[in-house]
Amino acid sequence: MTKKKDLFKFENHDYKVTKDKLDSISPCMCLAKWTQSTIHLQMGRTHSCHHPGTHKIPLSELTRNPSALHNTRFKKQRRKEMVEGVRPKECDFCWNVEDNSEQYSDRVFKSNESWSAPYLEEIRDLGWRGDYNPKYVEVAFSNACNFKCSYCGPSFSSTWVQEAAKHGPYPTDDSFNDLEYLKSSGQMPIHHKDHNPYVEAFWKWWPDLYRDLHTFRITGGEPLLSQDTWKVLDYILDQKEPNANLNLAINSNLGIPDDLVDKLIDKINKITDEGRVREFIIFTSVDAWGKQAEYIRNGLEFNRFWDNLNKVLTKCPRVTVTVMSTFNALSVPSYKDLAKGIYQLKTEYASTDRYWVSAVFLDSSYLRHPSHQTLQILEDKWHPVLLDTCQYMDFLGIPKFDNALVGFSDVEVQKIKRSYDWMVSKFKDPQQIMKQRSNFARYFKAHDERRGTDFCKTFPELADFYNKCLTIRY
Amino acid sequence: MYFDKKNTYLFHNIDRHGLIINKVQDMLFRKFTMMVEIVPDLQHIKEKLKTEDNFQQCIIGKNGKHTGLFLCAYLIDDTIHFNLEYQWWELGGRVANHAVTYVNEDVFKNLILPIHVEENSKFEVVVERTENEITVKANGNSQTSEYGDLIDYSTALMWLGAANRLNDTLDAEDPYNNIYVGEINKLHLQDKPLDPTYQTMFFNDYKKFLDLKLDVKRNKIYITTDFSEVSPYKILDQSGNGNHPVIYKDEWLR
Numbered sequence: 001m002t003k004k005k006d007l008f009k010f011e012n013h014d015y016k017v018t019k020d021k022l023d024s025i026s027p028c029m030c031l032a033k034w035t036q037s038t039i040h041l042q043m044g045r046t047h048s049c050h051h052p053g054t055h056k057i058p059l060s061e062l063t064r065n066p067s068a069l070h071n072t073r074f075k076k077q078r079r080k081e082m083v084e085g086v087r088p089k090e091c092d093f094c095w096n097v098e099d100n101s102e103q104y105s106d107r108v109f110k111s112n113e114s115w116s117a118p119y120l121e122e123i124r125d126l127g128w129r130g131d132y133n134p135k136y137v138e139v140a141f142s143n144a145c146n147f148k149c150s151y152c153g154p155s156f157s158s159t160w161v162q163e164a165a166k167h168g169p170y171p172t173d174d175s176f177n178d179l180e181y182l183k184s185s186g187q188m189p190i191h192h193k194d195h196n197p198y199v200e201a202f203w204k205w206w207p208d209l210y211r212d213l214h215t216f217r218i219t220g221g222e223p224l225l226s227q228d229t230w231k232v233l234d235y236i237l238d239q240k241e242p243n244a245n246l247n248l249a250i251n252s253n254l255g256i257p258d259d260l261v262d263k264l265i266d267k268i269n270k271i272t273d274e275g276r277v278r279e280f281i282i283f284t285s286v287d288a289w290g291k292q293a294e295y296i297r298n299g300l301e302f303n304r305f306w307d308n309l310n311k312v313l314t315k316c317p318r319v320t321v322t323v324m325s326t327f328n329a330l331s332v333p334s335y336k337d338l339a340k341g342i343y344q345l346k347t348e349y350a351s352t353d354r355y356w357v358s359a360v361f362l363d364s365s366y367l368r369h370p371s372h373q374t375l376q377i378l379e380d381k382w383h384p385v386l387l388d389t390c391q392y393m394d395f396l397g398i399p400k401f402d403n404a405l406v407g408f409s410d411v412e413v414q415k416i417k418r419s420y421d422w423m424v425s426k427f428k429d430p431q432q433i434m435k436q437r438s439n440f441a442r443y444f445k446a447h448d449e450r451r452g453t454d455f456c457k458t459f460p461e462l463a464d465f466y467n468k469c470l471t472i473r474y
Numbered sequence: 475m476y477f478d479k480k481n482t483y484l485f486h487n488i489d490r491h492g493l494i495i496n497k498v499q500d501m502l503f504r505k506f507t508m509m510v511e512i513v514p515d516l517q518h519i520k521e522k523l524k525t526e527d528n529f530q531q532c533i534i535g536k537n538g539k540h541t542g543l544f545l546c547a548y549l550i551d552d553t554i555h556f557n558l559e560y561q562w563w564e565l566g567g568r569v570a571n572h573a574v575t576y577v578n579e580d581v582f583k584n585l586i587l588p589i590h591v592e593e594n595s596k597f598e599v600v601v602e603r604t605e606n607e608i609t610v611k612a613n614g615n616s617q618t619s620e621y622g623d624l625i626d627y628s629t630a631l632m633w634l635g636a637a638n639r640l641n642d643t644l645d646a647e648d649p650y651n652n653i654y655v656g657e658i659n660k661l662h663l664q665d666k667p668l669d670p671t672y673q674t675m676f677f678n679d680y681k682k683f684l685d686l687k688l689d690v691k692r693n694k695i696y697i698t699t700d701f702s703e704v705s706p707y708k709i710l711d712q713s714g715n716g717n718h719p720v721i722y723k724d725e726w727l728r
Binding site: 103384388391392395396397410414417421 | 490492493705706707708711716721
């Protein structure tokens with residue numbers, strides 16, 4: 001007969017511990033509001049994690065204190081709400097996850113990260129008033145970009161600015177990517193060739209910030225098209241005593257000219273060979289597979305992108321690559337193929353030389369804006385398709401948390417499951433869905449006209465749906 | 475797929491990603507239809523019978539007071555005899571012990587189907603449990619038995635290729651683990667009865683069986699696999715239930 005023994009446990013204990021610690025301060029507490037900062041220097045706007053919208057950085061606050069690129073008065077008020085047990089409205093991404101599923105939200109994931117969790121006590125003691133040097137910083141120096149992804153806009157892409165200037169806003173009910181609206185709401189980027197006081201403030205703050213950093217990530221635009229990106233890399237190379245604990249990350253669409261990819265590889269190898277950082281990560285993006293991915297991210301040549309991905313993984317043996325997916329309605333048909341492709345890369349490039357043996361991570365977040373391209377506009381028949389993709393990623397998953405095992409981690413599987421949960425959420429507003437389906441069709445009809453693309457040819461499995469949406473009068 | 479001491483799988487009872495539609499805890503619980511194709515390792519059995527008169531191997535089952543499908547081998551006068559057995563425990567009645575105290579004793583039950591095993595013998599086994607009967611069929615033969623109220627298996631773990639692995643010590647395996655050695659090449663388990671035509675299709679034309687796309691919820695399907703797609707850690711459940719058994723590793727428990 002069987003002896004008694006504990007049941008096989010798969011629960012990730014760390015997340016539970018973190019959640020309990022956060023909740024002991026307040027159930028609305030999230031360390032990312034202190035420890036994480038995303039700063040769009042091209043617009044003078046900031047937020048902590050990328051789920052809430054950005055807010056303007058007052059130039060008046062900057063003149064006294066360049067760390068106000070992060071510690072704005074607005075952000076301090078949100079910290080105050082959290083500490084006092086009030087859910088900041090801007091953080092509704094996580095409240096939706098916590099209210100609609102049993103999955104952990106990013107509030108827990110981010111607070112559990114090594115750039116947050118060790119600082120819980122000092123943050124609790126500092127409170128909401130003090131200035132805090134964030135540990136995980138993401139900056140965009142400019143919006144120079146050679147892509148114009150369907151869900152993106154002029155704030156983050158100079159080619160989007162050109163298209164919007166030429167053709168005007170898209171004919172959705174919210175006039176998607178209207179330059180006049182961006183100008184009036186302070187979201188029009190400073191031209192990448194003009195003087196930028198926010199970039200100036202950054203370089204005043206940088207020497208102090210650099211020493212405290214756990215993770216520094218450069219985004220954009222396309223970072224490799226900005227001179228400030230190369231300045232950061234050269235700064236690190238020039239330091240007599242570099243911050244060797246730094247995890248350095250650069251976003252790139254890996255669709256830039258070959259000489260820039262090669263220049264990046266060269267700098268990465270110098271930095272890592274000399275032990276100047278703890279870890280180097282490349283973040284790139286793709287939301288589907290093949291031609292469908294190219295359609296969603298206009299400018300992408302998928303095969304070239306995949307070749308560059310392999311090139312970086314081959315020539316930079318100590319670099320980890322995170323592939324981010326902005327999971328949207330158009331991702332669903334081919335996402336399983338992408339998951340298979342990423343898994344192949346994981347097994348092919350697994351190496352104990354890398355910080356994580358699994359060389360590649362697939363990080364998906366569901367798109368919320370623009371509303372016309374979200375998962376929720378799709379018909380119910382797509383639910384089992386996405387469920388099948390989630391189940392397949394679980395099949396390719398590792399059975400326990402161990403950075404030596406190769407396969408999809410708990411986080412990777414839970415994030416795609418989260419997209420499924422949101423997609424099937426019973427709190428969808430039917431009126432809104434019809435409105436956004438109408439916008440969906442109007443947007444992609446104009447997209448095809450302006451860019452010479454063909455939605456129905458690229459997404460034959462969505463052609464009937466698209467044509468039905470064209471008939472919706474809203 | 476070949477199963478042995480190093481290759482036993484567990485249907486984990488914690489659905490940590492919320493992706494399994496029909497839960498593991500319900501497997502073998504109610505009425506069910508189970509189909510499994512096996513090729514026992516005769517050489518291994520012969521080796522084992524050099525030191526033991528009889529033993530049994532669990533193809534698929536739950537631990538505790540075991541329930542499941544077993545391959546049993548025993549020697550009588552130098553001849554090896556084989557049975558396929560479906561085993562289970564039922565709630566017993568009150569019995570008196572030596573001190574004339576009445577206790578409830580669970581009762582062991584087994585349904586025996588004798589089979590003949592040669593080198594590379596393949597067995598297409600169907601186990602069907604209805605309201606109050608259980609039938610084991612294999613290669614044209616069958617046996618049926620009545621059954622009563624099962625004991626509580628709600629906390630038992632469901633294994634593939636053993637009855638239990640939780641008793642492994644660092645030095646030797648526990649004899650009650652009943653590790654199966656041989657191939658398991660197809661497996662399907664659901665609660666609803668399955669038309670005999672589809673049962674034949676499962677064994678003879680697996681692709682066509684998959685193309686039926688049987689409704690996972692309506693048929694309460696737990697797993698369908700031909701073991702053709704495996705990762706280093708899991709076997710793909712091709713039914714759409716998302717119930718991928720995980721390879722058992724002792725160090726993951728310690």
